[in-house]
Amino acid sequence: MKTKPYVPGGKLAGAKGPVVMLASNENPFGPNPLAIDAMCEAAASVHVYPDPTYGALREAIARAMGIEDANRIVVSSGSDEIIHLLTQCYAGPGDEILQTEHAFSMYAVSATAHGAACISVPETGLTAGANAILAGVSERTRILFLANPNNPTGTMMSVDALTALQDALPPHVLFVIDGAYAEYVGPDYEAAIRDLVDRRANTVMMRTFSKIHGLAAARLGWAYLPQEIAETFQRIRGPFNVNSLAVAAGIASISDPAFIDMSRAHNTLWRAKMTDALNAMGLATPGSEANFVLPDFGSAERAAAANDFLKARDILVRAVGGYGLPTRLRISVGSAEDNEAVLAALRDFTASR
Ligand SMILES: Cc1ncc(COP(=O)(O)O)c(C=O)c1O
Numbered sequence: 001m002k003t004k005p006y007v008p009g010g011k012l013a014g015a016k017g018p019v020v021m022l023a024s025n026e027n028p029f030g031p032n033p034l035a036i037d038a039m040c041e042a043a044a045s046v047h048v049y050p051d052p053t054y055g056a057l058r059e060a061i062a063r064a065m066g067i068e069d070a071n072r073i074v075v076s077s078g079s080d081e082i083i084h085l086l087t088q089c090y091a092g093p094g095d096e097i098l099q100t101e102h103a104f105s106m107y108a109v110s111a112t113a114h115g116a117a118c119i120s121v122p123e124t125g126l127t128a129g130a131n132a133i134l135a136g137v138s139e140r141t142r143i144l145f146l147a148n149p150n151n152p153t154g155t156m157m158s159v160d161a162l163t164a165l166q167d168a169l170p171p172h173v174l175f176v177i178d179g180a181y182a183e184y185v186g187p188d189y190e191a192a193i194r195d196l197v198d199r200r201a202n203t204v205m206m207r208t209f210s211k212i213h214g215l216a217a218a219r220l221g222w223a224y225l226p227q228e229i230a231e232t233f234q235r236i237r238g239p240f241n242v243n244s245l246a247v248a249a250g251i252a253s254i255s256d257p258a259f260i261d262m263s264r265a266h267n268t269l270w271r272a273k274m275t276d277a278l279n280a281m282g283l284a285t286p287g288s289e290a291n292f293v294l295p296d297f298g299s300a301e302r303a304a305a306a307n308d309f310l311k312a313r314d315i316l317v318r319a320v321g322g323y324g325l326p327t328r329l330r331i332s333v334g335s336a337e338d339n340e341a342v343l344a345a346l347r348d349f350t351a352s353r
Helices: 033-043 055-065 078-090 106-113 130-135 159-168 187-199 227-236 244-254 257-280 300-312 336-352
Strands: 073-076 096-100 117-121 141-147 174-178 203-208 221-224 329-332
Touching: 033 244, 055 073, 055 221, 055 244, 073 078, 073 227, 078 106, 078 141, 078 174, 078 203, 078 221, 078 227, 096 106, 096 130, 106 117, 117 130, 130 159, 159 174, 159 187, 174 187, 187 203, 257 336, 300 329, 300 336
Parallel strands: 096 117, 096 141, 141 174, 174 203
Antiparallel strands: 073 221, 203 221
16 A cells, blocks of 8 residues: 555654654643543543443533534544544545645545545645645546644644635535644634634635544544535444543543633744744744744754754654654643753754754
8 A cells, every 4th residue: 555654653662761742733631630530530430331422422512512412523533533533434436625825735645545635725824725725636536625723833824714715615625624733723723613603605614622522542532524514424334433431531521611711822922932033043944823833943964963952852843744844843732841941952953953
């Protein structure tokens, strides 16, 4: 099979002490303590299969997100599963999946795994644009995957631009707005992309509990979809695709906006501090709307040297050469202490190289 494997953020082999983990866009506060309590309580009942309708979780998501019809919410084992199941439902040999130049890698993995071609259209200044996307649409296009904000660029299209794109997109293309980082933009934006789903029969919003909810290892994602697509999804998913610990954690976490607000505020503060500090070191760092930044080291060699330099100090960030960005490194916004550590190390690096 030609599928390129997904390269995870990973662990640092051979590290002796604690490792500063800034490679996978995880929440530095960990999970919401209420989610930990809920998982501990649920642990006593893991001999019983979960509720296959996931009604309580879907209702909790609907309440928190202002969604009227919980039947149009589906849940999944990480949002990766949504990417795979939508591709399985709607694209196959002879079909095309559309994405932009620096898109999240699982879209291409999923397209290839299902025999569809993955077409990438250019971005401008690391940002997706409606004209380039529309120019990439053909008779064969089945799905447009657009992460907004995007990983690994951190950039996003405005709601107005998304709306115009939605209006211009032919109805045979399923428009999947991947909101993995939507919480870092804020509740108004979350509501805006929810409402885009209601404007058309071809638009889906997918979300994850892996990032701001701090539940990456629990593997929990969800999507808000048109009724017909939700029904198709429910027919083909595994009957117990989400485990009961994830269900308990998800209900607790999504019902507590205070934890999300606190995490977002920390991220906004430190994202700005890190962007300013990296720019001051001469590492051009574009504005990010997500929970990571993407400094430019000027050459692939210098980016690789910086990555090695950080690893030698037990600091793990993400090389993004596989995303067509070999001169950059992606650095997650971590705890204050970890952010200070990576900035201090990069100050030392740039002072000498
Ligand atoms: C844009 C985007 N979409 C989806 C995912 C998948 O997340 P998960 O499967 O953990 O929900 C990620 C993870 O990094 C991501 O960055």
